[in-house]
Amino acid sequence: MIRDLGLHLALIAVLFVLGLTLPDYHQGNMARILVLATYAVGYNVLFGYTGLLSLGHAMFFAAGMYGLGLVMQHGGWSPVPAFIAGLVSAALLSVIVAVLALRTVGVAFMIVTLMFSQSAFLTILYFGTWTRGDEGFVIPQAARQVAGLDLTDPVTRYMAALALFSVALLLVLWLVRRQEGAVLIGIRENEERTRMLGYNVLSHKILAVVMSGTLSGAAGAGYALLFGYVGATFASVQYSIFPLLWVLLGGAGTTIGPLVGAVFMFYLIDYSSGLTNAYMLIAGVVLVLLTLFARAGIMGEVRKRWAPWLP
Amino acid sequence: MSLLRTEGLTRIYGGLKAVDEVDFTLPEGEVHALIGPNGAGKSTFVGMVSGRIEASAGRVWFDGREITHLPAHKRIRAGMAYTFQITAIYAKLSLFDNVALALRNRDRAAAQEALDHVGLAERGDQLAGYLSYGHQRLLEIAMGVAQRPRLLILDEPTQGLAESEIAEFNALIKRLAGETTILLIEHNMDVVRALAERITVLDAGRVLARGTPEDIHADPAVQAAYLGTG
Ligand SMILES: Nc1ncnc2c1ncn2[C@@H]1O[C@H](COP(=O)(O)OP(=O)(O)O)[C@@H](O)[C@H]1O
Ligand SMILES: [Mg+2]
Numbered sequence: 198m199i200r201d202l203g204l205h206l207a208l209i210a211v212l213f214v215l216g217l218t219l220p221d222y223h224q225g226n227m228a229r230i231l232v233l234a235t236y237a238v239g240y241n242v243l244f245g246y247t248g249l250l251s252l253g254h255a256m257f258f259a260a261g262m263y264g265l266g267l268v269m270q271h272g273g274w275s276p277v278p279a280f281i282a283g284l285v286s287a288a289l290l291s292v293i294v295a296v297l298a299l300r301t302v303g304v305a306f307m308i309v310t311l312m313f314s315q316s317a318f319l320t321i322l323y324f325g326t327w328t329r330g331d332e333g334f335v336i337p338q339a340a341r342q343v344a345g346l347d348l349t350d351p352v353t354r355y356m357a358a359l360a361l362f363s364v365a366l367l368l369v370l371w372l373v374r375r376q377e378g379a380v381l382i383g384i385r386e387n388e389e390r391t392r393m394l395g396y397n398v399l400s401h402k403i404l405a406v407v408m409s410g411t412l413s414g415a416a417g418a419g420y421a422l423l424f425g426y427v428g429a430t431f432a433s434v435q436y437s438i439f440p441l442l443w444v445l446l447g448g449a450g451t452t453i454g455p456l457v458g459a460v461f462m463f464y465l466i467d468y469s470s471g472l473t474n475a476y477m478l479i480a481g482v483v484l485v486l487l488t489l490f491a492r493a494g495i496m497g498e499v500r501k502r503w504a505p506w507l508p
Numbered sequence: 509m510s511l512l513r514t515e516g517l518t519r520i521y522g523g524l525k526a527v528d529e530v531d532f533t534l535p536e537g538e539v540h541a542l543i544g545p546n547g548a549g550k551s552t553f554v555g556m557v558s559g560r561i562e563a564s565a566g567r568v569w570f571d572g573r574e575i576t577h578l579p580a581h582k583r584i585r586a587g588m589a590y591t592f593q594i595t596a597i598y599a600k601l602s603l604f605d606n607v608a609l610a611l612r613n614r615d616r617a618a619a620q621e622a623l624d625h626v627g628l629a630e631r632g633d634q635l636a637g638y639l640s641y642g643h644q645r646l647l648e649i650a651m652g653v654a655q656r657p658r659l660l661i662l663d664e665p666t667q668g669l670a671e672s673e674i675a676e677f678n679a680l681i682k683r684l685a686g687e688t689t690i691l692l693i694e695h696n697m698d699v700v701r702a703l704a705e706r707i708t709v710l711d712a713g714r715v716l717a718r719g720t721p722e723d724i725h726a727d728p729a730v731q732a733a734y735l736g737t738g
Contacts, residue, residue: 376614383598383609390596393560394610394651395584505633 201508205370208453209363216355224355226467230459231358232420233439237447237455238365239412240440245449246373247405248385252307252437253314254413256294259321259432260287261414266427267327269336276343280418287414288407290317295406299399311437318432333428341425354423361419362456365412370452372408373508381405382450413440446487448496452508457495509572511536511659511689512557517566519552526552528713529566534659539681539690541704543697545733548710550693551593554661557691558590559583571658589657591648593664593693599637603628603647606636610651622654623647625680642669649677653684660684663693678702709733 212231219227236258243249264286268274274282298309322330341348348354372378380401383391392398421427430436440455447458462480469479491498500507512534519527527549534540542550555561557568559580567576575583584590598606607619623629626646631639636647645668652660666674674696681690681703694700700707700721707724709716717727724730 376612379605379609379614382601382605386598386600387596389560390592390598391609392580393558393584393590393592393596395581395612395655397579397581 200506201370201374205366205452208456209359209366212359212362213356216352216359221351224351226463227460228351228355228358228423230463231355231362231456232416232423233463234443234456234459235358235362235365235419236413236416237440237443237459238362238369238452239409239414239416241409241444241449241451241455242369242372242381242412243405243409244441245444245451245454246378246385247381247402249402249405250307250441251310251409252434252441253294253310253312253317254410254440255432255434255436256314256317257287257291257410257413258417258420258436259317259429260290260410261417261419262421262427262431263321263328263417264414265418266334266336266421269340270334270427271327276341276348276422280415280422283418283421284411284415287417288411290414291407291410292403294410295403299402299406311434314432314434314437318429318434321429321432328427328429331429333426333430336421336425336427338425341422348423349425358419358423361415365415366452366456368412370508373452377401377404385450442484444494446484446494448494448498448500451494451496451500454494454496461495509536510534510569511571512691513569514557515567517553517556517568518564519549519556519561520564525713527556527710530710530713530715532708532715534689534691536658536689537686539685539692539703539705541700541707542691542693542710543695543700543707544710544716549713550710551663553710554590554663554691554693558588558661560590584655587658588661589652589655589659590661591652591663591665593667595641595644595648597636597644597648597651599635601636602633603636603639604632606647607651607654610654612655618654622650625653626650627676642673645669646673646677649680653680657688659689659691661691664695665692666694666696666699674699 215227216224240254243251261283265279265283268282269279294313298306301309321328338349346353348357380391380396384398384401388398417431443458443462444455446461448454465483466476466480470476493501510533514530514532516529516531517527518525518529530553544550552561556563559578567574570586603623604619607622608614611618620629620632623632626649628643628647636644639647649665666677669677678699692703704721706719707721708718709724709730711733716733717724717730
């Protein structure tokens with residue numbers, strides 16, 4: 198328990214120091230990665246811990262992004278209430294999706310989440326008057342100020358991203374160390390056994406979808422606020438696949454895996470695109486190698502081989 | 509007072525009546541064996557009692573309350589524990605995590621005690637999937653017992669156990685008898701003789717006979733249908 202918390206706080210401390218010492222280019226990258234890793238942390242609650250594969254999480258990311266962006270853009274809201282609006286949008290959407298999509302299991306669940314997400318994407322395009330559709334809209338620098346802090350300043354932005362990530366990370370650590378988290382893992386490992394130990398499987402799955410969706414929405418709202426852009430690309434299928442890849446790479450069902458996966462993939466693409474135009478090929482080959490030789494993902498393998506106590 | 513009662517409990521699969529209007533009463537504190545040939549409907553019957561399988565017709569009462577429409581997890585919370593015929597443990601979790609889920613809390617000492625009951629205390633940190641088949645079986649029994657249920661349902665618990673493990677199982681059940689009501693599906697007649705106070709014989713979904721072990725042994729219909737051939 199103490200060891201877990203210590204490890205996570207140490208990771209946060211390292212990231213804090215990196216924020217002050219990294220060269221500009223990498224500091225900017227890492228700020229973005231921390232927000233995207235927050236998204237992956239949210240995705241991991243459902244996929245990694247509960248064993249439910251969603252292909253539609255972009256809708257939750259977008260719910261947070263547009264929940265914040267629209268009220269700032271058209272309502273003139275300030276960042277804090279707008280961020281809360283983003284959270285509430287994502288939470289509401291995830292309750293609706295949970296109640297409807299959890300009637301299905303397995304492949305059907307994947308398809309239903311995909312369809313919901315596509316509907317959300319089309320809805321954003323349909324209301325182009327306000328959302329500016331594919332083109333999206335920019336949240337001006339002047340609006341991105343919180344309590345005298347300028348969120349467009351690189352260090353401030355990095356620290357805000359780190360704060361968002363840290364809250365998500367510690368929340369998930371807290372969850373998986375509680376009985377509720379153990380039940381989610383139980384559902385992943387053997388749903389029928391878990392039911393027959395006296396647990397309400399459906400209500401636990403609803404909890405997982407809502408927590409996962411709301412964290413994803415927090416990431417979406419954070420992204421819009423810190424990088425000043427809101428666009429329909431973030432609601433597209435691509436953005437539902439990304440967190441799946443990050444989590445698979447970093448280690449599904451590990452607290453730190455989502456960050457590791459997001460960093461790894463970002464820099465893999467960044468590095469290989471410097472070498473060749475066929476950078477997606479290199480990225481693809483590395484992904485195939487990882488799935489062949491590190492099935493559990495990077496942190497999953499670390500846990501298997503050296504640290505079975507890792508949460 | 510009876511802890512469990514069923515009336516006309518029926519399950520139909522396609523055209524097959526797997527369980528056919530079974531009336532059943534289980535007094536509090538009794539160790540009751542449910543026997544019968546393969547396919548007689550024993551697992552289906554206890555599945556309907558525990559809520560795992562939906563009944564096609566009939567009613568169930570537990571502890572004086574009708575539970576016919578209560579979902580499985582609420583029946584378990586009301587004081588039933590169920591072990592599967594086909595071992596159902598969490599293979600990729602440690603023994604400790606397995607038992608902690610059964611206990612519905614994260615109390616390490618309580619989990620340790622539950623593992624101790626079946627002689628697995630040393631192995632709390634191992635993954636359950638690495639245990640031998642017999643030990644997995646014992647773990648599942650430990651998970652049932654750990655819940656301190658009022659009614660413990662065991663579906664062929666000794667299947668695949670070695671003689672020495674069966675002796676330990678018998679001793680465990682004898683320790684529980686008196687405080688826990690036990691409904692035991694069992695093929696091993698030695699175990700039935702050692703543990704059961706009363707027996708119900710199912711055949712083709714229907715109750716063929718019921719009574720004390722002596723009654724059942726002497727029953728001509730049972731001998732013809734079951735014991736004679738087995
Ligand atoms: N899910 C199912 N679908 C169809 N038939 C089933 C199903 N489960 C059990 N049966 C049938 O119901 C009958 C009773 O099965 P079961 O309760 O498992 O018997 P027992 O436990 O006494 O061996 C068998 O004929 C079996 O084939
Ligand atoms: Mg059976």
